[in-house]
Amino acid sequence: MDGAAAAIADPVRREILVMLRDERLPAGEIARRFVISRPAVSRHLRVLRESGLVRDELVGRQRFYVLDPGPLGELVEWLSQFERRSPWESRFDALETEVYRTRRDRRTQRDTAGDDERENTA
Structure with missing residues (x-):
């Protein structure tokens, strides 16, 4: 090094x-x-x-x-210890993950509900 x-x-x-x-x-x-x-x-x-x-x-x-x-x-590995990450960055990352998860779950629920309606009308 x-x-x-x-x-x-x-x-x-x-x-x-x-x-x-x-x-x-x-x-x-x-x-x-x-x-x-x-x-x-x-x-x-x-x-x-x-x-x-x-x-x-x-x-x-x-x-x-x-x-x-x-x-x-x-x-590079040694220098990375000096990189500053604010405490907020990890929180924003967690929030982003939760937003994506919520959107995915809602899409899945809508798709499942749409499938149920089609079965009932058929």
Whole structure:
């Protein structure tokens, strides 16, 4: 968890992770999207690789980077303890459940009553 937290502490590395969210990219393409030098981007990629957040694949002479979100899971789980839920949220959830249950029961009663009327008129 500490490695992932340290890796995402830098805004350039967070931007790289966002870039890799939907596609694998070659190192050159990642570097072209930044105004910092290629060696600086390379250092950021090394930190991400060492933290396990990305892995590299060598295809011919090109090195592609691929996101591996696994190490973020533990960090996300730990951070979730700080998410604030108001006491009212659970009450509203319970109220919503009760409203749905009441509507379902009324629909069932109407359908059953309609079936009884049809049987009596037949």
